[in-house]
Amino acid sequence: MFDPTPRGSRRLALSLAAAGALLLAAVGAATPASAAENTIPAVDEIVHSPNLTQIANVPKFGAFATEASYNSDLAFQGNYVFAGNYNGFNIFDVSDPASPQVVSQVVCPGSQGDPSVFGDLLFLAVDAVRSDDSCNSAGGSVANPDHWEGVRIFDISDKSNPQYIKSVRTDCGSHTLTLAPSKDGKDVYVYVQSYGPPANGSGAYCKPPHDKISIIKTPLADPTSSAVVATPVLFPDGGNTNTSGCHDITVYPELDLAAGACMGDGVLMDISDRTNPVILSQVRDTNFAFWHSATFNNAGTKVLFTDELGGGSGAICTANYRTNQGANAIYDIVGTGAGRQLVFKSYFKIPRLNSPRENCVAHNGSLIPAMGRDIMVQAWYQGGISVIDFTDSANPVEIAFWERGPLSETRSILGGSWSTYWHNGYIYSNDIQKGLDVLKLDDPLTNNARAIAFDELNVQTQPSYPACTTILRGKQNGSLTINSGITCMDGVTQNGAIKVNPGAGLIVFNSNLNGSIHAVNASVVSIVESKVNGSVDAIGATIRDSKVNGSVRTS
Structure with a gap:
């Protein structure tokens, strides 16, 4: 999202008892996709493809209920969803995805409120100047050296009562942030992306040129000692159209790679040295107005970049804009080592038109860990949710969609899905106005993705999952x-x-195995939604939603 607006301030923690009084909104009746492909839905009408359906919605509530309190990004940890908001964050228990339960709401204003989690810590991005770093702060001025913006750190060991433990001020605040764990596991580095210094240079701690990122080091043994340890300049030449820093960076720690969506530039970086990212490849595209976010495929051989033309508030999914404007651009990564380069392959934009009242453009999404394919689910604001298969980089195909109609027929209201991510078998969407949506995708290309589960997921810290060599x-x-x-x-x-x-390794999904399974020092053994007529002897194996008619030894 572009140009955040400061909000009001106060702090609230909902008890579990109070949260239990909140009711889930009824899931609206849906229109089959075939009947709505060429028709703009009515206000609040839901249209979708047959394979993607909504199973739950939790409306905005408490201090986040107003129209001006925008929902933002999502993070995940086990059965918990952390949902950001311009006024703080919510924590939901999704042990039953069809019935999410509110665990707590923390009110701590400062847009955008993008959260990332690591163990018992939650990092919250603040890109709106505040009078101080407290959760009771008021709006501030960038010209005042005593005012604050940056990163807030919370202890979330008690999900029902998160504790604010540390703040770190960063130049020009933190529009987004990305976690990059250290290789020795002792620290986590926070890549802070920010932009927008005053053109007249009046900012006390936000001055042009701002062609850098800030890197915070958080020692896991002492998170209250977190501090900025590096501010590497990524664009010493100013970048394309005076690029000022990056909007978002996605890291792939296992491969020591990062992809930066840096306003006027898309970049591929080597992050072997976490505090000294090195640009390997830098690309520009005259059809891209604002490089917004990036997603690797699991193999680390492709990057999908998004263009947030209009800054998130524009109606870019109308006949007034081309199919390569406000779209995705897919690049292959070719070469090896320091010679790796980004090579353009294709564009993708949702094929449905929206009304001029609906803000719609490519936004945040994540991989779906389907066997042998590159598939992504993605938010398009009021354009809804799209699932695309980009296994063939040159020919991406939409395989599912879900969309609400406009919020109003008479005025433009900023809304729609800010972030839409896959987590452990379900799709979660944080809608700016409508709250948390949970959807189920039932498709033969993606059902086997339920065989993969993550203990923790921050989409901008991209995890790898076991890659099938034989299916x-x-x-x-x-x-x-x-x-x-x-x-x-x-x-x-x-x-x-x-x-x-x-x-x-062995991964089994939706299968019947008539015989024993024996594994010694396997890289992975996972049995999900399956039946085994025989014994399982596999130390470290995962057996989930399955029946084993025989002895089991996994530990």
């Missing part, structure tokens, strides 16, 4: 020995024992 389907007769790679089973009837040798 089996249908009937398989005879014993199976897996010597290397990861064998994935999707809808398999296996007649025979399975042996997984050291270093190899």
Whole structure:
């Protein structure tokens, strides 16, 4: 989102008892996609493809209920969803995704309120000048050296009562932030993205040129000692159209890579040294107005960038704009080492038109960990939610969508899905006005993604998941020995024992296995929504929503 606006201030913690009094909004009746593809829905009407349906909604409540209190980004930890807002954040328990429960609401104003979580810590981005760093602060002035914006850190060990423990001021605040864990596991680095210094240079701590990011080091043993340790300049030449820092950075720690959406530039970076990112490739596109966010595929061989033309408030999904404006751009990563480069392959924009009253443009999304495919779910503000398959970089295809009609027929109201992410089998969307939506995707291309679960997910800190080297389907007769790679089973009837040798892996989804499973020092063994007629002997294996008719040894 572009140009945040400071909000009011106060702090509230809802008790579980009070939260229990909140009622879920009734899920509205939906219109089949085939009947609505070429028609703009009516106000609040829901249209969707048959494979993507809403199962829950929690309306905005408490201090976040007003129209001006915008919902923002999401983070996840186990069965908890952390939902940001310009006035703070909510914590929901989604143990039952069809019935999310409010755990707490923390009111601590300062847009955008994008959250990221790491263990018992929550980091909250503040890009609106405040009179001080407290949750009781008022709006401030960038010209006042005593006023504050930056990153707030909370202890979330007690989800029902988060505690504010530390603030770190950063130059020009924190529009977004990204966590990059240290390689030794002792620290987490916070990449702080901000922009917009006053053109006249009047900012006390936000002065042009602002072609850098700030990096905070948080020692996990002593998070209250968090401090800025580096401010690397990414664009010493000023970047394209005087790029000032980055809007968002997605890191892929396992590959030591980062993709930066930096307003006028898209960049690929080496982050082997967490405090000294090095640009490997820098690209520009005359069809891109504002490089907004980035997503790697699981293999780290592609990056999907988004263009937030209009800053998030514009009606860019109308006939007045081309299909390559306010869209995604997909790049392949070619080459090796320091020679890696971004190579453009295609654009993607949702194929449905919106009304001139609806803000709509490409926004935040995440990978869906489907076997053998590159699939992403993405928010488009009032353009709704889109699921795209970009396995073929040059020919991305939409495979599902879900959308609400306009918020009003008579005035433009900023709304729609800010962030839409896949987490452990479900899609979660933080709608600016309508609250938290939970959706279920039922599609043969993506159902097997339920075999993958993450303990923690910050989408801008992209995790890897086991990549299938062999995918089996249908009937398989005879014993199976897996010597290397990861064998994935999707809808398999296996007649025979399975042996997984050291270093190899097995992922089973929606399958019937007639025979024992034996694994020694396997890289992964995961059995989900399946039936095993035999014993399972696999130390460290995950067995979820499955039935085993035999002995089980996993620890």
